[in-house]
Amino acid sequence: MMAIKAILFDKDGTLVDFNATWFAVGDHLALEAAGGDRAEANVLMERAGYDFAAGKFRADSVFAAGTNAEIVDCWYPLASATERRERVAHFDEVTAVEGAARAVALPGIIDALSALHASGFRLAVATNDSTQGAERTLATLGVSQLFEAAYGYDAVANPKPAPDVIVAFADMAGLKPSEIAMVGDNNHDMETGRAAGAGLRVAVLSGTGTRATLEPLAHVVLGSIAELPGYLNGR
Template identity: 70%
Template sequence: MQGIKGILFDKDGTLVDFQKTWFAIGDLMALKAADGDRERANALLELAGYDFANHRFKADSVFAAGTNAEIVALWYPDASEEERQAITAGFNTMTAQAGAAASVPLPGSKDAIAALHGSGFRLGVATNDSTSGAEQTLLALGIAQMFDAAYGYDAVANPKPAPDAIHAFADLTGLKPSEIAMVGDNRHDLEMARAGGAGLVVAVLSGTGTRETLAPMADVILNSVADLPGFLGTA
């Protein structure tokens, strides 16, 4: 841990309360895809990973861990590639604006970011949301100035679980991947960290992942980002 100089964070479920922020937005997306048909929209939500019985998105489901492009491919299987690109662009705009406006920070996350930034860590976000969505959310939370960069799925050639965002952040900051910690709540986050050679892989239980799904890939499991400064000895 002494060699860690930079930290990449997943966004939803790590910095932002996933369930409180995203169900309403996901419901709007599903209703749009279903042309307003409530029953069909519910079926699409279930297909994307929403568990109506427990009122939450399932760990590692398409909606919890995937991109808007993957959601569109799932919901519009008969659409042409051109049609899917147009629908994805519309969803990107919708989720960037609505996600930022509705974003609910996880308890203690903003204080933790301030403490880590104040201790000299280079900070970034790697998300399967769009880059615009990530940047607008950081601005809405009032913490954008503490981050060097935000990488959405559309900012890299290959989104999570590919290691592209780790490499991009290393290139930007001049750090080695082994000097970067990755913090996330889904297996995609941890798989990216492993693939990219991150020096520390931190799982948090504040999102859709569970201890059982995260433990095989994590170096450490914390309850939330609020515990990270203490773990890194900067609190």
């Protein structure tokens, strides 16, 4: 295995607390899609992956791992092409503004990112949120200066789980995919790493994924990225 020189992080569930950040935003959009009908909004939330009994989003569900375009397709299946484009643009704007404004950093991530940056690792974010949403969230968390790039689903031809984000980061950084670690909380992240030939696939349990769902595709499973500096320094 080649030395890891760069790290590509998923955003939601990896850098920010997924449920604390996204339930209110998703519920607002679902209520809008349901025309104000509370019961129908709950149905839409469940369809997109929210488990009301457990009080959290299901691992690898549309809301947990998909793009805004996929959520629009889930909630507006009869929309025309024009309506779909307008809805996706609206979702991108709402999630970029509200998602960033409500972003709750996971415990220990600021110190971990600072330590990784200080150790010489090149850092970037790859999310199935929009690029604008990713950039705003990094600014809200106060860590923009630690990252070289942010890739949303709209920054590449094919979003995760396709390999495009890793290939784009590798090209930008002048690295091979095998020199990049992919870090995330769901299998879209692990599948992206595998498809691109990333040198290391790190799953974290701080988001929607579980050890049972993540372990088959990950090289290592950590509690959160707070453990990542110690793991990389001990490899």
